Amino acid sequence: MECKNKTVIKSMALLNLFLTKERLSLNEMIELSGMPKTSVYRMVCxxxxxxxxxxxxxxMYGLGLLFLQYGQLVSERLDIRKMALPVMENLRDEVDEAVHLIVKQGNEAIYIEKLEGTQMVRLYTAIGRRSPLYAGACARSILTFLPEDERKAYLEETELVPIASGTICDKAELIRVLDMSYKNGYTVSHSELEDYTSAVAAPIFNHQKQAVAGLSIAGFEARFQKDRLPYLVKRVKTAALDISKKLGF
Structure with missing residues (x-):
């Protein structure tokens, strides 16, 4: 089914002119694109x-600073994934559980890499999937280490909606968990995004000491009990620190 928006396609054609030209006048864009003057004018505006x-x-017209912002985000995220992947593979092989890498996008976390373990249980997570920052260890590892004013604003404006049986929906309890996670340098979740699953996660920092990603080990909750949890916590914290060092932390 044809679902392409013609205006978007034409606008993209105008932007593509700047791949080879630093600055262009309106008349030059009209001439190079072959589009009607009125159409070009509206799209340029x-x-x-x-x-x-x-x-x-x-x-004269040129590409806006918004492209610089987007380009920086894409570059950072691709670099994080590329640098993190070998560490994630080693971690997966050590613990034999799923390993996730997430980054913050707006008020959500987005999964940019996932490695499965050999366990028969498969988690609902997938690359490109989103989750709220307050739910699940991986996303909350970023929320925990946001600047205080940013974290406070997020908590004030966000409604805590239950996703699974263990989702934290009480703000006082969430603040307590965040404070504890900040003190310990890691966070744990049980049945917050999917029932009968657990995760442990640690933040990944860049050269500016900003939490730019989260790394987690996740799997069936029976394998995340007290006797094994310290081992998993140690492994995920070490791996997250290894990736952080690669980013200049």
Whole structure:
């Protein structure tokens, strides 16, 4: 089924002109694109309003700073995944559980890498899947180490909605867990995103000492009991620190 939006495609064609040209006038964009003047004008105005293009004092257009922001995010995330993967593979082989890598996107966490263990139980998580920052050890490892004002604002504006039987929906309890996780340098979850599963996670820091990702070991809760938990905590903290060092921490 054809579902392409023609305006989006044409707007992308205009942006593609700047792959080889640093600055262009409106007339140059019209000439190079072969599109009607009125159409180009409307699209350029919209692209400027959204930050994809900017217009200088001489009337020339160039790519907006928004692309720099997007490019930085993509670069950071790809670098984190590339640097983290060997460490994740070693961790998976050591503990024989699923290993996840997540990054913050807005007020959510997004899974950018997942390695399965050999256990028969398969978790609901998948690359590209999102979860709220308050639920699950991996996402909460980032929330725990956000700047205090950012974390406070998130807690004030976020409704804690139950996802599984163990999801923390009381803000006072969540704050207590966050404080404990901050003190210990790791966080644990049981049945927060999916019943009968558990996870332990630690934050990954960059060269600016910012928590830019979370690393977790996750699996069936019977394998995350008190006798084995210290071992898993030690392994995930060590692996997260190894990745952090690769990022300049």
């Amino acid at each position: 919209s692209l400027c309003d959204m930050g994809f293009l900017n217009r200088d004092e001489s009337g």
